[in-house]
Amino acid sequence: MEKYTATVRGVTPLNDQVKLFRLEFEKPFEFQAGQFVILNITDADGNPQRRSYSIASSPKNKDYIELCIKIVSNGRVSSIMGQLQEGANIELDGPYGKFTVDKEQKKELLLIAAGVGIAPIRSLVLDLCETGYSQAVSLFFGFRYMNDCLFKDECLKLKQEFPNFNFYPIISRPEEDSENWMDVGHVNAVLPKYVNNAEGKEVYICGSLPMVKDVVSALEEIGFNREQIRTDAWG
Ligand SMILES: Cc1cc2nc3c(=O)[nH]c(=O)nc-3n(C[C@H](O)[C@H](O)[C@H](O)COP(=O)(O)OP(=O)(O)OC[C@H]3O[C@@H](n4cnc5c(N)ncnc54)[C@H](O)[C@@H]3O)c2cc1C
Numbered sequence: 006m007e008k009y010t011a012t013v014r015g016v017t018p019l020n021d022q023v024k025l026f027r028l029e030f031e032k033p034f035e036f037q038a039g040q041f042v043i044l045n046i047t048d049a050d051g052n053p054q055r056r057s058y059s060i061a062s063s064p065k066n067k068d069y070i071e072l073c074i075k076i077v078s079n080g081r082v083s084s085i086m087g088q089l090q091e092g093a094n095i096e097l098d099g100p101y102g103k104f105t106v107d108k109e110q111k112k113e114l115l116l117i118a119a120g121v122g123i124a125p126i127r128s129l130v131l132d133l134c135e136t137g138y139s140q141a142v143s144l145f146f147g148f149r150y151m152n153d154c155l156f157k158d159e160c161l162k163l164k165q166e167f168p169n170f171n172f173y174p175i176i177s178r179p180e181e182d183s184e185n186w187m188d189v190g191h192v193n194a195v196l197p198k199y200v201n202n203a204e205g206k207e208v209y210i211c212g213s214l215p216m217v218k219d220v221v222s223a224l225e226e227i228g229f230n231r232e233q234i235r236t237d238a239w240g
Contacts, residue, residue: 006098009034013093014069020152023121024087025061026072028095033067036060038132039106039125039209039237042070042099048081056082059125059211059237060100063132073124073155104209104237106133112207113140115200117192117220119147119212123155125237126211130160134167143171143199147192147216149178154187173199192216193223203229211237 011034015027036042041059048054062071076087089095104125106114114133118126123146133142148154160172175188175195188195193216200206208224210217217238224234 036100038128039104040100045096061124075121122212193219
């Protein structure tokens, strides 16, 4: 796979744990929504490390990608990423992965994410909206606290602009200042409220392995078969 050097051109904290990085390329970087790159980073002990990160931006932009990274305090690579400043160079290769939508199938899409699993799903949402996907696209996004509702304003704006796009944020630990229009609980428990049959639908799920398993079980109870479900679980 081709190797690239990218330059950090933007670091935006999305909450106290997650940062959005904009990496710019000198030569065009082509990818499909839902794919990931592998960063080659030297850790604090001077050892080379490779870690996968989903591309969170739209494939229409070929001169940069955005990565949405949870900074794990004892994480060998994410902690280094957490300290990166504008102008730093990063070696990466890619794109990799098959968590991509065949838009020709014209299926109704359920996109389901939890936590930082929103990264590849955001890329899919942006691409589907920007290319005028003709079928309904519903995003179910599970998170713990209000400030974990990453890209909320962007999703609400897309919902206004694209009548085919629906946004269902689901908060598991609401507090006094939480927005009370949001569903409360876990994604697998809330899904049946909105999805009562599997006909003509395809599902994309990204999150931790336990979350993905719970959502797959909920979907199977509704009547989905495994061929309709694509998963991207990160352990
Ligand atoms: C295809 C793919 C796409 C991915 N995309 C993304 C992405 O878009 N954004 C992103 O943030 N990560 C993503 N990951 C996870 C990423 O590759 C790393 O595993 C993660 O950043 C931790 O790496 P690290 O070197 O910082 O931690 P490590 O040094 O590998 O691990 C240190 C400790 O952190 C724990 N840990 C690892 N991940 C988490 C976590 N998420 N929450 C809490 N504890 C954790 C480990 O169990 C371990 O105890 C993706 C993984 C895959 C396979």
